[in-house]
Amino acid sequence: MSDTAEQSGRRTGEPAEREPAEERRKRLRERRAAAHRGARRVLARPGFVTSLRERLALLDGAAELYDLDEPSDMYGNGVVESLEEKAAALLGQEAAGFFPTGTMAQQVALRCWAGRTGSQAVALHGLSHPEVHERNAFSQVSGLRPVRVTSAPRPPTADEVRELEEPFGSLMLELPLRDAGYLLPTWEELNQVVEAARERDAVVHFDGARLWETTVHFGRPLDEIASLADSVYVSFYKSLKGYGGAALAGPRWLVEEAKVWRHRYGGMVFQQFPTALSALAGLDRELPRLPEYVAHARVVAAALREGFAAAGVPWARVHPEVPHTHEFQVWLPYDADVVAEAAVRQGEETGTLLFSRAWDAPGPGLAVTEVAVEETGLEWTAADVRAAVAGLVARLSPEGDA
Structure with missing residues (x-):
């Protein structure tokens, strides 16, 4: 997915800066990637967002998988x-x-x-x-x-x-x-x-x-x-x-x-x-752990629904409600650029990045993103997810800009 209107670092609710849309998208992508790298807590940490050193470490222990001689x-x-x-x-x-x-x-x-x-x-x-x-x-x-x-x-x-x-x-x-x-x-x-x-x-x-x-x-x-x-x-x-x-x-x-x-x-x-x-x-x-990721994705999905309901978000959807795999969608009733900015700010300010992927705008006033639950996501309890939702919603409100 790709953000429809990436932000340039402005706080939610402020007027858009006069700069090309593509430049704003680029700046938000860079901020999101930096927030992901620096976050202490994420639901998933895909290999492509890590450093070359970390990627090379994937081959540590390769001698156990194949005769390197x-x-x-x-x-x-x-x-x-x-x-x-x-x-x-x-x-x-x-x-x-x-x-x-x-x-x-x-x-x-x-x-x-x-x-x-x-x-x-x-x-x-x-x-x-x-x-x-x-x-x-x-x-x-x-x-x-x-x-x-x-x-x-x-x-x-x-x-x-x-x-x-x-x-x-x-x-x-x-x-x-x-x-x-x-x-x-x-x-x-x-x-x-x-x-x-x-x-x-x-x-x-x-x-x-x-x-x-x-x-x-x-x-x-x-x-x-x-x-x-x-x-x-x-x-x-x-x-x-x-x-x-x-x-x-x-x-x-x-x-x-x-x-x-x-x-x-x-x-x-x-x-x-x-x-x-x-x-x-x-x-x-990874293959032996995928069933565990799928099972915990269902815990995370339920906690997301509960968190948005408790935060008073009038319309929010986890799709499907019970994930079929360890990945699923989240739909929110906000402009995609506003949610994208709030999600990145949460990661920058707290070290907890609840939503680490880009947001799309399937229609006016709607935002959708994808969520994956992998090894790092297993550390999150349902209470952790609900607390992170509350933090995100606070940043979506005018008071969250103060």
């Missing part, structure tokens, strides 16, 4: 192959291929499926990542044709897939659907959607960048979830805090064909051992 990798062998094998086993798939980005991995996967099905049409949600965040890469780069099943802020239904007027060769499902609030269908609904695609002789691909944290909601192990699809993509940095990279898992023929296209797309990187080792570290250290 083995030759270094070249063009995808060695430690990269070891990571691929581990990912395939975790996802219950025959094989997996490492890609530098998820954007590349999914384009390649769906291009390969298009060759098999004879259809360039990919059915997907209008809020899915390729539609919102990839600058029309499917059509501009890979010759694929996106067909929207729905654009409603919820997962697609089996009836919508079954009744889609246009033919399609592949159905892509983003699990969870990030831009709708990290939403997931129920296990029964997911099975029904997959079956509806099968009825139309379509293959099913999971955009599972964050599939790792869906096991609590579905009540199923990761390999059982992934095995519903013909292929699945997962990210190594979004939840696992690796340096980057992704895996495409599925039948061995698909992965081998995808590696050919990976080379053609410029993804045949000479050496990738730092990224591969960081991914192995994430699988070893």
Whole structure:
């Protein structure tokens, strides 16, 4: 998300300074990043906001994950192959291929499926990542044709897939659907959607960048979830805090064909051992903790609702009310720039940064942001969350500027 009107350090309620909007946005981004780095208490501390020294520390203990006396990798062998094998086993798939980005991995996967099905049409949600965040890469780069099943802020239904007027060769499902609030269908609904695609002789691909944290909601192990699809993509940095990279898992023929296209797309990187080792570290250290993060996210979400109610905020929403993963949305009845300024000020003045991500304006007088609960968030009690909400709301009022 990105703030719609970043502030330049002015206190809430003061007139806006006469400077370009982009400059204000830049200044607030810098303040928010500084507040995050300096905060004593945050709900999550993503790797990308930490220093290079801290990022390099991720590889401390790497010798426990892989034999560091083995030759270094070249063009995808060695430690990269070891990571691929581990990912395939975790996802219950025959094989997996490492890609530098998820954007590349999914384009390649769906291009390969298009060759098999004879259809360039990919059915997907209008809020899915390729539609919102990839600058029309499917059509501009890979010759694929996106067909929207729905654009409603919820997962697609089996009836919508079954009744889609246009033919399609592949159905892509983003699990969870990030831009709708990290939403997931129920296990029964997911099975029904997959079956509806099968009825139309379509293959099913999971955009599972964050599939790792869906096991609590579905009540199923990761390999059982992934095995519903013909292929699945997962990210190594979004939840696992690796340096980057992704895996495409599925039948061995698909992965081998995808590696050919990976080379053609410029993804045949000479050496990738730092990224591969960081991914192995994430699988070893973060993956087992994700269920704990999801469980505590539900505690935090409930405390946020209680805190805003106690503070007398007339309309506030946590979406979904019970988070499906360890990430969710918070909606408030204020201008996005006002909330963004107050949130940053709270971090600067108290060392407690309740909301560390940017705020968007989905409509006049509305603000929405995303919340993640990770290791540092486990230290927060419900009372801590409610107290932080009270501090934020105080900074949103005129009296809070005094």
